[in-house]
Amino acid sequence: MSILDSIVIGAGQAGLSASYHLTRLGISHVVLDSDAEPGGAWQHRWDALTMRDVHGVAELPGDTPPPRDGQRANVVVPAYFAAYERAHVLPIIRPATVDRVDDEDGVLVTRAGERQWRSRTLVNATGTWTHPFLPHYPGMETFLGEQLHTIDYPGPEHFRGKRVLVVGGGASAVQFLGALAPITDTIWVTRREPVWRTDDFTPEAGAAAVALVEQRVAQGLPPQSVVSVTGLMLREQEREAERLGAYSARRPMFTRIEPDGVRWADGSFERVDVILWATGFRPAIGHLAPLHLRSAAGGIQLDRGGRGTTAVADPRIQLVGYGPSASTIGANRAGRSAATGVRRALANVPSIR
Numbered sequence: 001m002s003i004l005d006s007i008v009i010g011a012g013q014a015g016l017s018a019s020y021h022l023t024r025l026g027i028s029h030v031v032l033d034s035d036a037e038p039g040g041a042w043q044h045r046w047d048a049l050t051m052r053d054v055h056g057v058a059e060l061p062g063d064t065p066p067p068r069d070g071q072r073a074n075v076v077v078p079a080y081f082a083a084y085e086r087a088h089v090l091p092i093i094r095p096a097t098v099d100r101v102d103d104e105d106g107v108l109v110t111r112a113g114e115r116q117w118r119s120r121t122l123v124n125a126t127g128t129w130t131h132p133f134l135p136h137y138p139g140m141e142t143f144l145g146e147q148l149h150t151i152d153y154p155g156p157e158h159f160r161g162k163r164v165l166v167v168g169g170g171a172s173a174v175q176f177l178g179a180l181a182p183i184t185d186t187i188w189v190t191r192r193e194p195v196w197r198t199d200d201f202t203p204e205a206g207a208a209a210v211a212l213v214e215q216r217v218a219q220g221l222p223p224q225s226v227v228s229v230t231g232l233m234l235r236e237q238e239r240e241a242e243r244l245g246a247y248s249a250r251r252p253m254f255t256r257i258e259p260d261g262v263r264w265a266d267g268s269f270e271r272v273d274v275i276l277w278a279t280g281f282r283p284a285i286g287h288l289a290p291l292h293l294r295s296a297a298g299g300i301q302l303d304r305g306g307r308g309t310t311a312v313a314d315p316r317i318q319l320v321g322y323g324p325s326a327s328t329i330g331a332n333r334a335g336r337s338a339a340t341g342v343r344r345a346l347a348n349v350p351s352i353r
Contacts (some may be wrong), residue, residue: 004028004119006342007110009098009287012040013060014320015125016081017335019090020061025343026152032112033094034130038085039078043131048155048179049073053237060084061332098287108316122315124288127321128281135279139257145334146274159184159274165262168278171232174247176278178238180244187270188250196232220295223283223323250261283322293317310336310341318342
């Protein structure tokens, strides 16, 4: 079996960007995508999410982004990605769900079921969408209503006439409340007091947010999402929910879940029909465990003070869609950085020649 220069795992924005730059550098590689169709995580998002609602899809290298209008994001972005793949003839193999990556005598072996690929370097671009985070609270298994995570969100009409408890302090929770409060009864709970932005989210503010995440990965700590450090803002489509008090009536977390609702810390009870967990995601990196990349602090430390994409523990490995590049703010830049890191590793790491 031939040995490729590199393998990219994941064909979302960061993975496509990395493949584009690897191709331009003449670095032999394939992109392994677990989905059967182009579009990354965008193809799995809810129908009610429009291009106006998203934080902004940074343009892929050598291309322009789709318009920010009322079209469905889960249609527009996959079509944009598919056209990009065709235009640049990117070497994508799908569906191929990677189970693990092993090091065999200095060669990286990427396995997806019975298939395997051998390479000298690897770019991991698996993002977070396939690894939703669901916290455990006492009694949650006894709840007789619906419990849904962001990944399962079916759109606002599903909740009409139901009493919905929205859990989480991030942008998704704010968006869900904006869509649901005008059509049904909502309650918002968070572990911490929400932090609201009072200024515009400028490119400079975005860079500052990325820098905060970079500080964590530079120390080998598990990354926070970029959104978690930007603060929350209301858009025009959420003003009606604001007028109805959906955000001002926020409550601290309940202590336990019961069959028909939740029990608050003061002992009072709240009946709810649905618990919507907008509790975020974690990096989907379990397949990299055999490479022992994690630091003692629990995260994967990246080079250049957290601004790069190279794993400090093994310079053959690049991570995009991790830490500062786990959003559209940093994903495109990370693709170029990863390709440069691959070229550097191929030239400078004797064990992989």
